[in-house]
Amino acid sequence: MTPDTSNQIWIYDTTLRDGAQREGLSLSLEDKLRIAHQLDQLGIPFIEGGWPGANPKDVQFFWKLKEQPLQQAEVVAFCSTRRPGTTAAQDSMLQAILAAGTRWVTIFGKSWDLHVTESLKASLEENLAMIGDTIEYLRSQGRRVIYDAEHWFDGYKHNPEYALQTLKSAIAAGAEWIVLCDTNGGTLPHEISQIVRDVVKAIAPEESSPSKIQNPKSKIQLGVHTHNDSDTAVANAIAAVMEGVRMVQGTMNGYGERCGNANLCSLIPNLQLKLGYSCIKDEQLKQLTQASRFISEIANLAPDEHAPFVGLSAFAHKGGIHVSAVERNPLTYEHLEPETVGNRRRIVVSDQSGLSNVLAKARSFGIDLDKQNPACRHILQRLKELENEGYQFEAAEGSFDLLMREALGQREKFFELKGFRLHCDIAPCDGESNCLPYALATIKVSVNGKDILEAAEGNGPVAALDAALRKALVNFYPIIGQFYLTDYKVRILNSNTGTSAKTRVLVESSNGHQRWTTVGVSTNILEASYQAVVEGLEYGLLLHSSAKVALANS
């Protein structure tokens, strides 16, 4: 984990901690694990997992991650310096961060004198001791330490001498990275440049020469952590890198408190493709768009279609001369090639691209399609129709596999739906006993030409529907008894049309050792749910029968 070239920028992702502070974003333990694995695949070297002292979910996250370890990334636990008036060893927060069992920890401390006296109610000396003690103690327990200097830029503007003392305290105690944080997000790029230059000058003497701060063999390196309150978070991080900073902290899709953190989906391509730094492998950079969309899907937030680099509209061109010019020489109308970040050019009037995506996707399901195969165009056509209706297959690979098999004439018919009816009664709950919500679903399916009518109750309409469907099918396919729903997500599309909006439902199912996701879309949330639940069962049966086939062949 020691930088090997001065051109290397160490990306530090804090989507799971600072990103999760975004209003309206709430991640389950399972969500956090899936995002961590996605970031690991993307080649992010540092992933901040959470604050193990702050809530039980974050404690569990570090435990669970030991069962499903990451390939390459260092997962980092985050915590503040010890409390005033105690020792590091006695502070329960620090015990919690040690219990997380990570190699690296990030400790944040106060840089701004005003915050020390106003928020911590501690003396300026005590704050220096808190920083030093905490880092020393964690070092003595074998941890490598990143020090986040909170409110760095504001603190430095108000009292540069004191602010620099806090950094020196962290360095003396053994921190390997010093990260300058623009916590309130109010700093502009030219101020960042100037202050980073000052820090390099002020810290370097201790390291014997100014160039050492940029020298990979130096013990101390600088990082930056910016927020977007001035709409300049990405430019601020770039300004810092250009002054010698070598770690950049940010979040996927720029998620974060208030106006968000520096957006890694913009920073990584800017640094790597425009400024010649090295952040992740070029093949990993080609996964950026997919990773951005996967994470917004898991976070259940609509992706920003106008996001730089990874947005659906980022490389959209409108008709006419413009389009033919782009096709002749893309450089004239595009600042970089969309494929380098895994995005694609969209010709808004008639979209021609995408065949290679379908081929690549098919391969990932073990279906070897030939470009010449007419089914290929057919899949693409169907995909476009469905996406136009609001379907999205980024995270619904079960449904996409079924769609491909349908086009290839390989979709096995396990059952046929005849329809369903739902009944729902709600009485207002005034403390009476029988005020539980009630739903009754009646369903008709046909298996091998035989109609089955079943009914089931539930505490909600989708639960009732799911129960009725299983009851109808379990006698034919006993394996269904082992399937269960593990996740259910609802997204309202074109939400400003109110309750008449279209709804997209994602359902994740499991058979105990595999998981798959299916999708449904309708103006009727029940119908959308029903589509996704039905495909979830169908895909489970398909996996089971393929496994049997594979077993028979082996």
Added chain:
Amino acid sequence: MTPDTSNQIWIYDTTLRDGAQREGLSLSLEDKLRIAHQLDQLGIPFIEGGWPGANPKDVQFFWKLKEQPLQQAEVVAFCSTRRPGTTAAQDSMLQAILAAGTRWVTIFGKSWDLHVTESLKASLEENLAMIGDTIEYLRSQGRRVIYDAEHWFDGYKHNPEYALQTLKSAIAAGAEWIVLCDTNGGTLPHEISQIVRDVVKAIAPEESSPSKIQNPKSKIQLGVHTHNDSDTAVANAIAAVMEGVRMVQGTMNGYGERCGNANLCSLIPNLQLKLGYSCIKDEQLKQLTQASRFISEIANLAPDEHAPFVGLSAFAHKGGIHVSAVERNPLTYEHLEPETVGNRRRIVVSDQSGLSNVLAKARSFGIDLDKQNPACRHILQRLKELENEGYQFEAAEGSFDLLMREALGQREKFFELKGFRLHCDIAPCDGESNCLPYALATIKVSVNGKDILEAAEGNGPVAALDAALRKALVNFYPIIGQFYLTDYKVRILNSNTGTSAKTRVLVESSNGHQRWTTVGVSTNILEASYQAVVEGLEYGLLLHSSAKVALANS
């Protein structure tokens, strides 16, 4: 319209032209007129109205504006240089721009040699003549001219000599402003700084001294026009201003093609509040948030809640200690005072909330609570119970206000719910005609002791429910006819319990000039929706009756 101090930055809004290129944005003539008047009130000095040659709506816009003239702003017509191989006087596009009858016109021309030969299919000399002729002709017809140098930064990087010749051609012909455009949005701030410095040096000799370029008495001044493809549009414009540029072109809310234009809602406060430039009056700056929201309303695009300066979350604070610190000294956690841009501090109420959050929140609704008031503890207690059940009041301020009024015994009872019944039939859609989703809701409410039973249909269960409820109440409260739902969000809590998970629904309602959000939670998605819809109506009635009370008291 001549700059009077070197500290003045001339804001040039192109929301109505470049902003309207945003995918998914479509403005009617009436929309464009309302936005123009809003921008005029905001004190924007230049408003680009459209390209009169390009479409009939833009022609009508300029005509209509003569009937409803702006107070102070200059409305500007936009057009390209004349076509190759003709004269300016013979070019119908230029006749159209003259017919618009504006004092100022903006002419864009090619700076990049590649575009001249590839897109225009003209010689490099002909392009210089096209720029010169066009501007000279428009000057001869009494127009003042702004020259937009398209693809400036890319063109300059490829062929600086030729690029500079194009500017000189525009200056010689009488353009008063030269605007450097980063049309593809790929340039980073340090490149902008360097290239603007080069331009200042190269152009200044013709004007006798380098300082003249920043001198208000000089004939030529520089402008900048940036796009956000690198996520640095705002920083790029600031970098240009810091090198002497005095006109900034951008759009409200950053609307624009692909990833959008430089966002004026971020640029104006950065330039004026942080860098000491003067753009609009301080009282006008206080209308910025309202103007941003008004324009997103007219554009029928959901406002970006995380937008810097003007977003709903831009000054949102969580957690107990943090909140008391902000109230003591806002400077410690805010980069500027929200009131300066017409936004407000929001104390986000969540289960981490202390009493101080509740008090601060109550004050923001005009309810003056005493810390000693037992209702205060009661609200906090109730809040925690509800949040534990999955309610979330961060974004549901309508429901939180109702909760406070309930605790204080001040919740007016407009109607009482007796319950509802929902019926839903879904047949699989195999290309038959009657396969539309169908839902029927029956509802019973009581108003002033009188029971009302109503039924309504819809294309989804929530739409049917909403329709039935309105039908039942509108005779008693005709104002309900003016309410409509503007947003509907669904979040599955503890989602890994599958379809039995709890559902949280947020409903945003509007009466045309106010918006409010309400929340519902249940294992039954229909019940959760129902709660939120019902509270939405109730809160709308409350706002209406409070307004009446306020009116009666005035």
